[in-house]
């Protein structure tokens with residue numbers, strides 16, 4: 001599900017699998033998801049000035065910078081897994097594909113009193129990857145005053161300085177991609193970020209990859225191989241569709257496709273899926289690029305300039321601000337994701 005509070009990423013769900021395992025052991029029913037979320041803004045906006053079917057204009061070789069959110073502790077963790085394994089596995093896969101200096105966005109709260117998370121972040125940086133600011137503890141700007149949110153950004157900085165050393169960490173990713181529910185708040189935070197040397201790490205491609213994380217943890221705990229097989233296939237189907245739809249949104253928002261930034265999360269399920277996802281991107285003709293180079297494109301200087309509780313990828317925000325029609329899409333299989341592997345396996 002997209003474009004709603006809690007929809008984009010979910011680092012608050014960290015370590016929840018351990019709790020889930022305990023509760024399953026007790027035979028208790030538990031709802032791990034944050035409750036039903038409103039669907040992505042439905043395709044009911046007034047018709048735009050441009051065609052809603054611009055597939056034929058997509059590039060043969062689009063560009064994408066990969067990014068990972070919620071370092072060092074995205075999603076749940078199985079009892080026999082570690083944050084260090086997850087970070088090391090992802091970095092090794094990226095390096096094997098010659099995808100370098102990928103940005104991971106850090107919530108330093110997760111480093112506290114957690115040597116595994118500290119080692120994971122060190123391993124990511126030592127593998128040549130970069131880090132940026134994702135606030136101290138991942139609040140939504142919708143629920144904070146601008147001043148409080150700015151303190152959250154500042155609180156994250158000592159850890160970024162410590163781990164990044166001389167590398168450029170002044171890139172900022174909004175939690176949940178929510179940039180301010182009022183225009184005043186939005187402008188206040190953007191001004192603060194600029195004054196403190198930050199660039200905003202806007203996103204163009206997001207397929208809610210972290211919504212597969214909790215069901216994967218449940219199915220893993222139950223050794224449900226059929227459930228895991230469905231998760232793998234539906235993840236790739238969902239990725240393929242939304243990457244295509246969001247490229248079409250760029251055409252509608254800007255009149256042409258722009259270099260992309262893809263949002264992923266550093267979860268255990270991503271370690272399983274990253275090789276297939278990179279294959280998919282390469283089959284679609286994508287070439288990999290560095291975040292700072294991608295965001296030099298003039299489209300990233302566009303500010304939709306509307307306060308909204310929804311946020312979302314930049315092209316989507318532009319379409320909504322201009323009341324342009326969205327391309328059609330099939331919603332994410334949210335009901336099955338939420339219900340999969342909920343029941344303990346038969347004795």
Ligand SMILES: [Zn+2]
Pocket residue numbers: 008009010011069070134138174175176
């Ligand atoms: Zn996040």
